Amino acid sequence: MFSYCTDPSTLEGLTWLSCYLTTGKHLSFYASFVTVLVLLAITAPTALLFGFGGATAARSRIAPLRWFGKGYTAIVRGVPDIAFFLFFVIALDQAFEYLRHKVKCPDWEEPIRQGNDFIVCQAAKLPLSTAPQWVHETYGFLLAVLTFAIVFGAFAANVLYGAMNAVPHAQMETAEAYGMSHRQAFWRIMVPQMWVYALPGLSNLWMVLIKATPLLFLLGVEDIVYWARELGGTVNPRFTDYPHGDWRLYYFTFLLIFYLGFTRVSEIVLERLMKKLTHGQATTGGEAQRKAAA
Amino acid sequence: MKKLILATSALALTAGFAAADVVRMGTEGAYAPWNFVNDKGEIDGFERELGDELCKRAELECEWVKNDWDSIIPNLVSGNYDTIIAGMSITDERDEVIDFTQPYTPPDPSAYVAMDPDVDLENAVIAAQAATIQAAFIAEQGWTLVEFATPEETVAAVRNGEADAVLADKSYLDTVVGTDGLVMLERTEAIGGGVGMGLRESDGELRAKFDAAIQSMKDDGSLNELIAKWEVSSQW
Structure with missing residues (x-):
């Protein structure tokens, strides 16, 4: 990186450190922080959307939709995350490729499953094996987002289902007495009021999601924990210009601070959000706000 | 003009064919001196150098992919990459699931x-x-x-x-x-039967190409040189 870094063995102290911390390997480490943050930024709203869909389905008056919603939350919540992540991503990928194979190569004669192998025609590969590495990485990343969204969506669905039920029934009855249709009452009365009941559960989920990102490496996405372990491990002078002993403690301490800082910031934001949502609600929190103002 | 179009389309076609030969090489990147991540953040080591040379001899275009050791075989058979080149010893148990090329290092204790x-x-x-x-x-x-x-x-x-x-x-x-x-x-x-490249059982053609490339490196002594350079095992 810096011009004085050409021969690290002659460097000492801070200059050595400045060179060490700017190697290509470290830059990948810093980039993985961005990966994790982007993943969270995309996954959280997607999971919430899945959760909302699941909760609405579970409350539906149409029986098959209700079964689907209840089945989704029950199955996904019951299966261990790690099993989901190992099995699901490969299965999902194969499902996509299978569909593309059926569309793109209709006159393919060989079976798709040959023993242990899963073989689709070249044109059905996802991404194409000719695609550059970054396409593969982005695809893996999107699979990761989808898997996270499905898993956390199920938990969010359960939280939102509870929150919808927690909205006082009298509110809905009043809405319908005013002549609102079922749909209008749902969107105008229930949805705006349910968030205050959902937020404690959702904020828990957010905290768990932040800490679940190391599961990313199972999906082939290199996250911050992977790089911390890789960089902190002992390196022999034969393979590096910057030999050092077992420094995992320092790297993991750094991660600890990062995660604690991140969760603390989240807590502050969520607390403010809670205050805002409580405003004017018929809950004890809302009542307290009203009294304080008066 | 017509000729130009013809020439470019021919070029595009051949480029398409050449690109179809990209072979994705899966490795762990945490097992020096076999395979590891160097200061630049790239995959390096004995198998990096060996793999690049094999691809050159087999006239294949190769790309390197890092994968966790635990899921390295499932990801191969489901087609996320085409070979495993990660210091994997040839064993009967693994051979039931995937295929191996001939060993490129002799069995070492x-x-x-x-x-x-x-x-x-x-x-x-x-x-x-x-x-x-x-x-x-x-x-x-x-x-x-x-x-x-x-x-x-x-x-x-x-x-x-x-x-x-x-x-x-x-x-x-x-x-x-x-x-x-x-x-x-x-x-x-004394366990293990030498280290070889792992491939899908259905990929016989690719396996034959790599087998031939390994054989040619054994024959001209360049494999022994590589083994000596990285000190990974005894020589052939």
Whole structure:
């Protein structure tokens, strides 16, 4: 990186450190922080959307939709995350490729499953094996987002289902007495009021999601924990210009601070959000706000 | 003008054909000197150099992919990459699931590293990387085994006293012996059948290409040179 870094063995102290911390390997480490943050930024709203869909389905008056919603939350919540992540991503990928194979190569004669192998025609590969590495990485990343969204969506669905039920029934009855249709009452009365009941559960989920990102490496996405372990491990002078002993403690301490800082910031934001949502609600929190103002 | 169009389309076509030959090479990137991530953040080591040379000889375009050791076989058979080149010993158990090329390093004994040179292995706690021949060997002996996901962690376990010894490929342990008082034991275990490249069972054509390339490197002595350069095993 810096011009004085050409021969690290002659460097000492801070200059050595400045060179060490700017190697290509470290830059990948810093980039993985961005990966994790982007993943969270995309996954959280997607999971919430899945959760909302699941909760609405579970409350539906149409029986098959209700079964689907209840089945989704029950199955996904019951299966261990790690099993989901190992099995699901490969299965999902194969499902996509299978569909593309059926569309793109209709006159393919060989079976798709040959023993242990899963073989689709070249044109059905996802991404194409000719695609550059970054396409593969982005695809893996999107699979990761989808898997996270499905898993956390199920938990969010359960939280939102509870929150919808927690909205006082009298509110809905009043809405319908005013002549609102079922749909209008749902969107105008229930949805705006349910968030205050959902937020404690959702904020828990957010905290768990932040800490679940190391599961990313199972999906082939290199996250911050992977790089911390890789960089902190002992390196022999034969393979590096910057030999050092077992420094995992320092790297993991750094991660600890990062995660604690991140969760603390989240807590502050969520607390403010809670205050805002409580405003004017018929809950004890809302009542307290009203009294304080008066 | 017509000629120009014809020429460009021909070029585009051949480029398309050439690009169809991209072979994705899967490796672990945590097993120096076989494969590791260098300071630049790229995959480096004996297998990097070997793989690049094999691809050149087989006239293939190759791309390197890093994958966790635990899921390295499932990701191969489901087609996320086309070969495993990660210091994987050829065993009957693995051969049932995937196919191997001919070995590119001869079968070498595995070695132990411990803090205490007189450790009694039968009553000791021995560390090994999960899903390796070494882990299978210790389990077979009925000794106490602790498994770790990465090679680095197996050695760290011996350093901090969690395990009394670690069993791994000798070439890997050579890179750590002598640091922090780690010593190599006299005893070695003759397990494994050489290291080869893993491929899907249905990929016979690609396997034949790599087999031929390995053979040609064996014949002209360049494989031995590489082995000597990286000190990964005994020579052919």
